[in-house]
Amino acid sequence: MIAIALLLFMAASAFWLVRLRNLFAVVMLSGVYSLFAAALYLVMDAVDVAFTEAAVGAGISTVLMLSTLALTSRTEKSHNKLSVMPLLLVFITGGVLVYGTFDMPRYGDINAPIHQHVANHYIEKSAAEVGPPNIVTSILASYRGFDTLGETAVVFTAAIGVLAILGRVKGQGMSTSRVAYRRKEDVEEENKEDDKAVSDKKETTS
Amino acid sequence: MIDIPDLIGLLNYWVVIVLMMSGFYVVIAQGNLIKKIVGLNIFQVSVFVFYISMGKIEGGSAPILDDAIEIYSNPLPHVLILTAIVVGVATTALALALVVRINAAYGTIEEDEIQAIEHEEEDVAC
Structure with missing residues (x-):
């Protein structure tokens, strides 16, 4: 089955990503992961979601992360210990979730509860009530229009947030934490003292 | 009794x-x-x-109306996830902006180093 193969590819890239230290490779691999997800959506009949994921998830996200990398650092500090507590927590949570899936309707089951309610109305009536042949468009723009309005509000808020966080940088320069400043001064003073000590030594030896 | 075809x-x-x-695991265990x-x-x-696989119907096709098609996959999860993808990118952008700001203030994006600086700062304040 193509779907399972794609899912396994995604799992492989996710595992590899956990191990990697080079942040550039991590970001590119997350782009690959998104692209696999897009292919998977296509297999599962979600064409609109597939091209949104390919453009926005694999495209814009990757560009944003790469530009962040350019402004920060490119490699992760290596502390290669595998932490036990988080691993334990992850396995317990995963186990409980797997236990929960036994009550789920099986994949592709036409009698699943999710297919019994409002979706049928959309499929049967959307051509007459809204118009466009693409049902997803009808729901997005008409039946769940307020949802889309809320989404726009979120994106707008996020844009304002990003501007508020980064916009001041050009004008007045970013404030650095006091200790970071102090550290720099300390280091410079220590260097001076070291230089002095070295030169003193030189004098005494000469 | 374990029914293998059922579990597939x-x-x-x-x-x-x-x-x-x-x-x-990456979110809770790794410091970068x-x-x-x-x-x-x-x-x-x-x-x-997960959502998209719940919406799939065996033998169904993409939810675009056509006379030749009998079964459509459920379009509702598709709409919800379309919204979620866009919101996800918005929040990612905000988080990355915060990372850039943190890097400017502390000179590092490693969680443990930031905490070390914070503790030092508290000691200085006392």
Whole structure:
């Protein structure tokens, strides 16, 4: 089955990503992961979601992360210990979730509860009530229009947030934490003292 | 009694849970802030895959109306996830902006180093 193969590819890239230290490779691999997800959506009949994921998830996200990398650092500090507590927590949570899936309707089951309610109305009536042949468009723009309005509000808020966080940088320069400043001064003073000590030594030896 | 063909229908959900947990592990166990955001993205996409696989109907086709098609997959999860993808990118952008700001203030994006600086700062204040 193509779907399972794609899912396994995604799992492989996710595992590899956990191990990697080079942040550039991590970001590119997350782009690959998104692209696999897009292919998977296509297999599962979600064409609109597939091209949104390919453009926005694999495209814009990757560009944003790469530009962040350019402004920060490119490699992760290596502390290669595998932490036990988080691993334990992850396995317990995963186990409980797997236990929960036994009550789920099986994949592709036409009698699943999710297919019994409002979706049928959309499929049967959307051509007459809204118009466009693409049902997803009808729901997005008409039946769940307020949802889309809320989404726009979120994106707008996020844009304002990003501007508020980064916009001041050009004008007045970013404030650095006091200790970071102090550290720099300390280091410079220590260097001076070291230089002095070295030169003193030189004098005494000469 | 374990019914193997019956359980194959759950395989999708299990792989989704594996993906979800690997993202979760990155978020809680690894110290680099950019990597944490990537982990959050992995988690997010796994939830999307979960929704889309619930909407799939065996033998169905993409929800675009045509006289030749009898069964359509459920379009409602598709709409919800379309919204979620866009919101996800918006939150990612905000998080990355915060990382850039943190890097400017502390000179590092490693969580433990930031905490060390914070503790030192408290000691200085006392």
